[in-house]
Amino acid sequence: MKKLLISMIMMATAIYAEEVYATFQVEADKSAELAFSSSGIVNKVHIDVGSIVKKDDVLASLENSDLKAMLESAQAAEKYAKKDFDRQQKVKQVIDQAQFDQYAYKYENAKAQAAYQKALFEKTVLKAPFDGVIFKKMVEEGDVVSGAMIRTILMIQSLHERKLILTFDQKYHATVKVGDLFKYKVDGDDNLYEGKIIKIYPALDIDKRKVIAEVEAKDLMVGLFGEGMIITNEK
Incomplete structure (x- = not known):
């Protein structure tokens, strides 16, 4: 030949x-080996071998109801801290600077807490890093994964x-x-x-x-x- x-x-x-x-x-x-960086029980697998996916499509998720509740609580705290801060900004000229700084601190702290809880929640959701096709799947619903012992559960390649x-x-x-x-x-x-x-x-x-x-x-x-x-x- x-x-x-x-x-x-x-x-x-x-x-x-x-x-x-x-x-x-x-x-x-392009090809990638995908894994959760968080520990938990696999709640849902949205794809199978041969599934065509778009970038940022959700591929699988862990049981995360507790983290979702904590995120919603942190977002609510941020919302009301911002309202307090906005009100104080309107009267900033007639209140004590130290008092104003306390409201500013509470708002910034609430924002940081909300961002932290969002980051924890997002670790329980596995998304496609690029458009492609799933060519290997090593996970099922109910499986336990550990962030301390990261293992590949899905493999994706360009379509x-x-x-x-x-x-x-x-x-x-x-x-x-x-x-x-x-x-x-x-x-x-x-x-x-x-x-x-x-x-x-x-x-x-x-x-x-x-x-x-x-x-x-x-x-x-x-x-x-x-x-x-x-x-x-x-x-």
Whole structure:
């Protein structure tokens, strides 16, 4: 297959000065392992493997009725502390400065407490960090999670955006440049694709003595591999 591929691409790109053989593996452009940073019982899981989500969609939540009540109480305290502070501001010129400062302190303290309770509450809600698709799920409703022993419960990857992780011989490290064309075939697929190199890693793969680069791609299955030719030095 390698000889046939090289021959086909060389014939199709005869106007180019040099072709560099490279192999690749397909990876998602973005991927993340998601976990709760708080302890508790999983109350609701809103997604499953294959679910398509948008950034900030709620994926799962812990039992948080106690924290919700504390947040509402803190927000109410902030609301009334602000009313008191606003009233004192209107008569600031005719009251003692120390008395005014006490109202200002109470309001600032109430704001801080409300912000703190909100932060605690939000730790019980797991949201999508970007648009994508859930490709692994390791949690069910009723499971216990611990913030002290954080474990991955969901894995997400970009829905369409992919990157090819290329490796090619180190002797071409000065020849291949960002922007060079890459023509390639995916194993088991007779179609010929092409893309441009968007990144060249600054360090070699020490074990294989290979240069590593990236090429943008779309909609290929993560984990596939293939081979192709980098077209350099266009005449």
